[in-house]
Amino acid sequence: MLCDVLISVLRSARADLNAQFAQAKRERPALDDAAFTGFIEQQIDPLARLAPGDQAYDVISTAWECGLELVAQRLAGPQARHPWINETWKLLAAQLAHAPRQLIPAFSNAAYHLATTPGARPRQWLDLMQNIAQVVTDAPALLHAGQIAAWRAGLAHYREGALKLIAALEPKIAQIALGADSSAFLEKVIASPWIEKPAGNRESLRAGSFRGFGGLFIVPPLVTAVNDQLFVRSGDDVWLLTADSFGATFHRGTLAEFQAGSGSRFDDAPADIGVVTSVARTRHTVAVTGSLTHAVLLFAA
Amino acid sequence: MAFRNLFQRLSAAPTNPHPAPVARQFDVADLYRGPVADGGAATDADALPLDEKLRQAYFWIVNTAIISPHYDIEYNDGPPQSYVLGDTKSRLTLPSAQSYSSFVLLPLLTFATRRKCLFIGGPGRGKTASAILMGVLAGYPVREVRRAMLHGHPQMTIADLLGNPLPADLVQAQNIADIRIAWRGWLDKRVKIIDEYNRIPTRTQSALLTVMGDGYAEMLDHIHECPEAAWFLTANDDQGGGTYQVIEALRDRIDVIVQALAFNPRFLSDLITRIEERIRPEEVVPRQIIFTEAEIDRMQDEIRAVSVPPEIRRRIEFFTSQFEFCEVAGDQFEYKTKDTARLAGVEWHLLTAQETGRDRLKDLGCQTRNGISVRGLMTIIHFAKAIAYFRGNRAVELDDLRQILPFVLFDKLVPDAEAPFFDAPGHGAFRTDRIGWLRRLLDLSCAEYDRLNLDREDPVAELAALFRQGLDGVSENEVRSRLVKIEGLIADWAKGRKLYGHLYDDLLKLKYLHQRHTNYLRWLQTR
Structure with missing residues (x-):
């Protein structure tokens, strides 16, 4: 049963909402009527219930508009390919209802990135966001904290940007966004991408895997370093690899970028990777590949 | 209604992605960009490079405002698929790289460079509508663009075009300088639209020429300076048709001519939708693709900075x-x-x-x-x-x-x-x-x-390059040697070769170089 506020807005703006649905349907014929009905019941209605009186219309119209795009792409609603956008709307409903125009599209997109980036941890991001929401109420601060939390949840390529945001945020909020239990942790995070150096010759992280197991690499990869960045090649495909203690992400690169790089030496590789096939070194990281693994081993330099 | 219209959606991806530079940067703001069009909190349209903004504008017009674009500006980054059809062996090419519609791209480039574009083609093909869109891109409200648009007609006077002297001043003024002029509003617009310019009487065309060519309007010894503007003119017939013959000087001031191609009836369903939903593209232009005056200034500077390689x-x-x-x-x-x-x-x-x-x-x-x-x-x-x-x-x-x-x-x-x-x-x-x-x-x-292998064997270019290094300090012997070379080259070409346009210009260039070296030589000798 839909709440009264939602029913009232649907009734008053019926013509426009129908026109929007019709237009969305033309643009994306996959938009399913039943799925969108389910989305209204499961996602929009809870938001409408939490919307402040004067913002109900804004909340519903924004949710409707974003919902059309998300449901049509099967990113939200009952037929969603992953649960994370639905979860975000559910767990952060109070915040979304408070600043719909700013937060609904932004957090939906953030959940999408976390859900579709291999190795990222959307559950951790949502947990951190719920913690943040207990102490932060204004939308800009929530957005900034959300970006830091996304880095913490595995989007390593946002490290530089997140560090700048940390410097601008209250230390307490930054600490919560990072899930840090002490200010010492915050200092370590800022100091180096690798918070702890494992004992012995153990790597800090293994990034990537065989395509047959859901990874990226069709053959064991090779690495090079260009301008303090790591590039990985497997077959004809090239990626830029960003990594730190929180995770590793791959971004499409070009063969020219890979070929512009240089190799290095590393004498301490673990035996299980077979013959070392390539080594690349940046300021903070040593990347090693071996003949027996589809992963790139990352060591704190 | 506060609903953002899906009709206003812009391309989320880079519109013409290029290989990224080697040292790549990531923007944490990208976290909030994705499948859902953002509400403005996470985007900063002003931070977009202007060429990207221009492409966004192009793709919005092509994908949303224009119903049936023709991709007649073809680019290829590999061999294109090509098919020969019909008795006349018509060739249909499927370009292998991003290609463009001249009817949208040319006006947009005119807008970016503040030059002059003429739309030609039969009535009802969207010429005026496209011109209005350009006015909206410059930040003018649709109503203002429509009101500022001049409609050519056979009775159009210079006063209709430029403005009127104030009647009270006409009666009371003791000298001509005291007569104030109520200049027409369109003169101050940064996008000027003249519909059916070939219906304007010849005398009025001459006044228009002054505004178009020299950027000012003149009436009763009063001068009104007009800002630099992009001009969009329309004509149903470019070949001198219309009510009046267009004066040659005016035609010559037009920088590009773009033809409104025929509507493809396969897109009729889109046309029906537009009627049913009362969609007027010019009224729903996304604010992210509207350019400020400063942006257009900057864009012009950036365009001028694009290099033309020697080859x-x-x-x-x-x-x-x-x-x-x-x-x-x-x-x-x-x-x-x-x-x-x-x-x-x-x-x-x-x-x-x-x-x-x-x-x-x-x-x-x-x-x-x-x-x-x-x-x-x-x-x-x-x-x-x-x-x-x-x-x-x-x-x-x-x-x-x-x-x-x-x-x-x-x-x-x-x-x-x-x-x-x-x-x-x-x-x-x-x-x-x-x-x-x-x-x-x-x-x-x-x-x-x-x-002719001119990229590798171009003796005139070699001589010109030498000359561009300057004559200061060049010895008499060197000058004489160059003169001999120029004369030798001309003598060589004179041996039985037919005279074609490119040779003619090369010969004139050689004459120029010869003259400059001769003058320098004389100066050296009289020093």
């Missing part, structure tokens, strides 16, 4: 030099031009009848009745830079030149329909398709340029 410049030179030369038009070498013949008022056929010796099929100059003016050349360079900028490049490529040149020379290079080229098998269509003809003309010119 492209040489091809423009070579192409241009094909057309002005007319061997029989003058006795003195410098006056052997089509312009000399035109000024003398000689019948064209009498002139061509005197042509001897040259292969009139091979000589590209025989295909035209005139040459390319300096204004035309400047326009080619402006638009070549603009299209390169639009494509995200910082240097003009040959393809940019190939695509833009026909639209600039459409009305500037007049074909000689009696030329043997047009009678050759398969060339009949070039009599009516000027864009295709001009593009073919450039292709033939480039083929000849390659055949």
Whole structure:
């Protein structure tokens, strides 16, 4: 049963909402009527219930508009390919209802990135966001904290940007966004991408895997370093690899970028990777590949 | 209604992605960009590079505002798929790289460079609607754009065009300077639209010419300076039709001509939707693609900064030099031009009848009745830079030149329909398709340029490069040596070679270099 506020807005703006649905349907014929009905019941209605009186219309119209795009792409609603956008709307409903125009599209997109980036941890991001929401109420601060939390949840390529945001945020909020239990942790995070150096010759992280197991690499990869960045090649495909203690992400690169790089030496590789096939070194990281693994081993330099 | 319209959606991905620089940066703000169009909190449209913003504007118009775009500006980054169809062996090409619709791109480049564009084509094909869109992109409300648009009509007076003297001042003024003028609002707009300009009476056209050409309006000794603006004119018929003949000077001020192509009825369902939902594209232009005055200024600077590499410049030179030369038009070498013949008022056929010796099929100059003016050349360079900028490049490529040149020379290079080229098998269509003809003309010119191996063997360019280094400190011996070289080169060319346009210009350049070196030599001797 839909709440009264939602029913009232649907009734008053019926013509426009129908026109929007019709237009969305033309643009994306996959938009399913039943799925969108389910989305209204499961996602929009809870938001409408939490919307402040004067913002109900804004909340519903924004949710409707974003919902059309998300449901049509099967990113939200009952037929969603992953649960994370639905979860975000559910767990952060109070915040979304408070600043719909700013937060609904932004957090939906953030959940999408976390859900579709291999190795990222959307559950951790949502947990951190719920913690943040207990102490932060204004939308800009929530957005900034959300970006830091996304880095913490595995989007390593946002490290530089997140560090700048940390410097601008209250230390307490930054600490919560990072899930840090002490200010010492915050200092370590800022100091180096690798918070702890494992004992012995153990790597800090293994990034990537065989395509047959859901990874990226069709053959064991090779690495090079260009301008303090790591590039990985497997077959004809090239990626830029960003990594730190929180995770590793791959971004499409070009063969020219890979070929512009240089190799290095590393004498301490673990035996299980077979013959070392390539080594690349940046300021903070040593990347090693071996003949027996589809992963790139990352060591704190 | 506060609903953001799905109709206003812009391309989320880079519109023309280029290989990223080696040291890549990630923007944490990208976290909040994705499948859902953002509400403004996470985006900063102002931070978009202006070329990307221009592309966003283009793609919004092509994908949303225009129902059936024709991709007639073709780019390829590999061999395109090509099919030959029909009895006349019509070729349909499927380009392998991002290609564009001239009806949208040319006006947009005109907008970006603040130049002048003429839309031609039959009534009801969207000429005026496209011009209005350009006004909206400049930040004017739709209503204001419509009100500021001039509609050409046979009774249009100079007062209708420019404004009126205030009646009270006309009665009371003791001298002409006291008469104030109520200038028309359109004069101050940064996008000026003149609908059906070929219906304006000739006398009024002359007043319009002053505004278009010199950027000011004059009435009763009062001058009104107009801001730099992009001009959009429409005409149902470009060939001098309409109520009045368009004066040549006015036609010459127009930089590019773009034809509104026919509507493809396969897109009728989109048209029906537009009617049913009362969608007027000009009323829903997304604010992210609206340019401020400062942005257009900056964009013009950035476009000017796009470089024309020497190898492209040489091809423009070579192409241009094909057309002005007319061997029989003058006795003195410098006056052997089509312009000399035109000024003398000689019948064209009498002139061509005197042509001897040259292969009139091979000589590209025989295909035209005139040459390319300096204004035309400047326009080619402006638009070549603009299209390169639009494509995200910082240097003009040959393809940019190939695509833009026909639209600039459409009305500037007049074909000689009696030329043997047009009678050759398969060339009949070039009599009516000027864009295709001009593009073919450039292709033939480039083929000849390659055949002559001018990229590698160009003695005139070598001499000119030496000269550009300056004559200061050049010894008498060196100057004499260069003079001998110039004379030797001319003597060499004089041995039985036919005279073609490009040789003619090379010879004039050699004469120039010879003269500069001779003067320098004389100065050295009298020091």
